[in-house]
Amino acid sequence: MCNGTVVYKTFDADGFGYYIIMKDNETGMGFLYGHLKEESPLNVGDSVTIGQYVGHEGTSGSSTGIHLHLEMQDISSHDWVFGADLSQYENPADFMGIPNTQGISAIYNGTPQPPEPEQKNKNSTKWLKFRSRKIILRL
Ligand SMILES: [Zn+2]
Known part of the structure; x- marks a missing residue:
């Protein structure tokens, strides 16, 4: 998700x-990748570049299936806030310019995209369900 630095790495069996958390060197945006299959080979302080191997998608911790748990927070002026209010998170799907929809695969090329107007402020679970139904209907 960024050219940056690893700022946090740990294991939390209940979470x-x-x-691993990475921070964009330019913007200070933070990206958390959760439920990795195993410990990332990277360590705090390591540099990361877009396209670099960071870890395997998995279901470690409190998870019921393999997925990449991706969170995004502006940490330019403070450390990552765990359990923060939803308003403190950025939407990675908007950032990448992909629909926030269940059941799709997306390859991100590292170029942030402006969000489509219809994606703005529609990140609630309700909308996710609506979107997945819409996709099913199209199929
Ligand atoms: Zn998750």
């Missing part, structure tokens, strides 16, 4: 399992 994100094996996870």
Whole structure:
């Protein structure tokens, strides 16, 4: 998600399992990858570049299936806030310019996209369900 630095890495059996947080060197945006299959080979302080191997998607910690748990927070002026109010998170799907929809695969090329107007402020679970139904209907 960024050209940056690893700022946090740990294991939390009751939460994100094996996870890692990276911070964009330019913007200070933070990205958390949770439920990794195993410990990332990267360590705090390591540099990361877009396209670099960070870890395997998994289901470690409190998780019922393999997925990449991706969170995004502006940490330019403070450390990552765990359990923050939803308003403190950015939407990675908007950032990447992909629909926030269940059941799709997306390859992100590292170029942030402006969100489509219809994606703005529609990140609630309700909308996710609506969107997934819409996709099913199209199929
Ligand atoms: Zn998750």
